[in-house]
Amino acid sequence: MSRDALAWCLVAMTVIAVAAIAVLVVRNRALGRKKRQAEDSLTVQLNAAKSQLLQTQAELTKYQKEFDGTIREAEEASEESTKAVLKGSASFLQSLAAEQMTVLEQIQRKYGGDAVLGDLLEVTHANAQMQRKAQGIAVLCGAPVGRRNRPASVYDVVRSAQSQIRNFRRVEIRQQTGVALKASAVTPVALAVAELLDNAASFSQQDAPIDVTFQRIQNNLCIMIDDGGVGMNDEEKQRASELLSGDVVPRLSQLGNQPKFGFPLIGLLARQYGFRVDVTGDSRYGGVRAVVLLPEGLWTEEQPSPVEQEPVSIARVPESGTTQSRPRTLNGLPKRASRQTPVAVASDDREEQPPRTTEDSGRTSGRSLGALGALQRGTLSGRNLDSSPTEGSQDA
Amino acid sequence: MPDEHDQDEEPELELTSALVPFFVITNGRALPSDQQYERTALVTALKGTSAAARTLSPEAQAIVDLVAHGFLSVAEVAGHTHLPLGIVRILLAQLEESGLVLVRKPVPRAEPTDRELLGDVLAGLKSKFGA
Structure with a gap:
């Protein structure tokens, strides 16, 4: 009896177990299905999100580019408008200084015999320096340099440059040449040489000489400026060469509070007028040797302008007695x-x-x-x- | 080629002043006193100066050439070189220092005399010697 009861119990338990297993299997299957469905939908969502991200990223870079472009344009526009303003004012100063030079010259002739001449010479020197600064800024901003109508000897062009710097007494021109610069080259070369002389004077001791010599090398005429200052290191030389070639044109805003526009200005002039300037050499005094290389098109062998070379009349007083026929x-x-x-x-x-x-x-x-x-x-x-x-x- | 970039609206500024200002011609030397080189002072070149004169500026050279064969007054030198008198004086000072020229001062003018004093002297002499 009890055995039967035990058997029944076992059977009942087995049935229950089988039923439970069946239920579990069914549930498990349902769960798996659900999981797959969830996974599928998640993948779809993920893909959508990914594509959205890409799109947003693309848009972002696009905006970034536009933004950069706008900034650049704005910078260029401001550079241009700054240049335009500066050009206008510097040109005005330039013409005023030029006018003043002419007036001062007339006054110096008028009062040539008076003691006031000494002061007038000082004033002219100050004005010549001002003229160079105004000229330099105007040219950097795109104005023309100003022209002269007569060719001039290269010696006089260097003396003109000499007149435009503060310590002009330190400049010594070692020789004269029979070479004349063409009229169109006179002002730009004078301005470029003035900047080089000014550099030479600023980067050497107060009493050190600055020598200018001329040399003909093949078809070029070289103006060489030797100073006794501190030389430049390789990095400085490379930077100077870049500026002097006119390839690198710095923005006005990059010139600094005490603007160093000498080299950019020379580079611009050199490029416009077709000469070359090099400052990588060493001078005989251990400083910098600046060389201005003028190609054949800028100069002639002829003697310069008739006015500069006005025939000097020579008065001959008879040495002894009188010569009747004279x-x-x-x-x-x-x-x-x-x-x-x-x-x-x-x-x-x-x-x-x-x-x-x-x-x-x-x-x-x-x-x-x-x-x-x-x-x-x-x-x-x-x-x-x-x-x-x-x-x-x-x-x- | 150099003329291409001045096609801007404004014409290129023309520079009419002398290329080389006077203060460079004199190399910044101070003006000597008027008395030192009067207009009528006579200038001549000293002999045998051609070698030393090689390093002169063209203007100083022109003066040396001018006075190479005789005497010229300071005013005449200024006239011939078309330089202001003061500039010529500075150049002459420089040339005289380097021993290239000789400057002869003009004979000083007689002092204006007091007529009355002379009259008194005459009267005194007359009274003393009874002329």
């Missing part, structure tokens, strides 16, 4: 009216009339001519005595 003016003074001819000569024989006296006698009355002649004869007889350094024996 032309002279009636009043015995050297002739200034005709500049082309060598100046005439004084002699004490006024009976013989020279061929050119007619034009002069028109200006002077006969009486004063006679008086002047007598005076001159007296003077000359005094002058023709031996040139002893003692008190002259003129009876004028």
Whole structure:
């Protein structure tokens, strides 16, 4: 009996177990299905999110680019407008300084015999420096450099550059050349050389000399500027070369509080006018040797402008006695009216009339001519005595 | 080529002043006193100076050439070189220092005399010697 009961119990338990297993299996299957469904939907969502992310990223880079572009444009626009403002004001200063130079020159001629000339020379020096600064800023901002109508000897161009720096007395031009710069090259080369001289002066000791020499190398004319300052290291040299070539043009805003626009300015001028400047060499004093290399197109062998080279009239007083045949003016003074001819000569024989006296006698009355002649004869007889350094024996 | 970049609206500034200002010609030397080189002082080149004169500026050279064969007054030198008198004086000072020229001072003018004093002297002499 109890065995039966036990058997039934076992059967019942087995049935229950089987039923439980069946239920579990069914549930398990349902769960698996659910899980797969959930996974699928999640993957879809993930993909969607991923694509959204990509899209957003793309948009972000696009905006970034646009932003950069706008900044650049704004910077360029501000550079341009700054340049335009500066160009206008610097050009104004430039023309004023140029005008002032002309006026100062006239005043110096007018008061040439007075003590005030000394002060006028100082003022002119200050003005010449101001003119260079104004010129430099104007050119950097895109204005033309200013032109001269006459060719000039390269010696005078360097002297012009010399006049534009503060310590111009330290500059020594070692030789003269028979080479003239073409008119169009005069101002730009003078400005570039002035910047180089200024550099040489600022980076060397107050009393160290700055030597300028010229050399012809093949078809180029070289202006060499040697200073006795501290040299440049390789990095500085490379930076200088980049600026001087005109390849790298720094923004105005990058020039600093005490703007260093010398090299960028030279680079710009060199590029515009077709010459080259190099500062990588060493000078004979251990400083920097700057070389301005002017190609053949910028200079000629001819002697420079007729005005600079105005024929100098040479007055010859007869060494001993008088030479009857020599032309002279009636009043015995050297002739200034005709500049082309060598100046005439004084002699004490006024009976013989020279061929050119007619034009002069028109200006002077006969009486004063006679008086002047007598005076001159007296003077000359005094002058023709031996040139002893003692008190002259003129009876004028 | 150099003329291409001045096609801007404004014409390129023309520089009319002398390329080399006077203060560079004189190399910044101070003006000597007027008395030192009067207008009528006479200048001549000293002999045998051609070698030393090689390093002169063109303007100083022009003066040496001018006075190489005789005497010229300071005013005449200024006239011939078209330089202001003061500039010529500075250049002459420089040349005289380097021993390239000789400057002869003009004979000083007689002092203006007091007529009355002379009259008194004459009267005194007359009274003493009874002329």
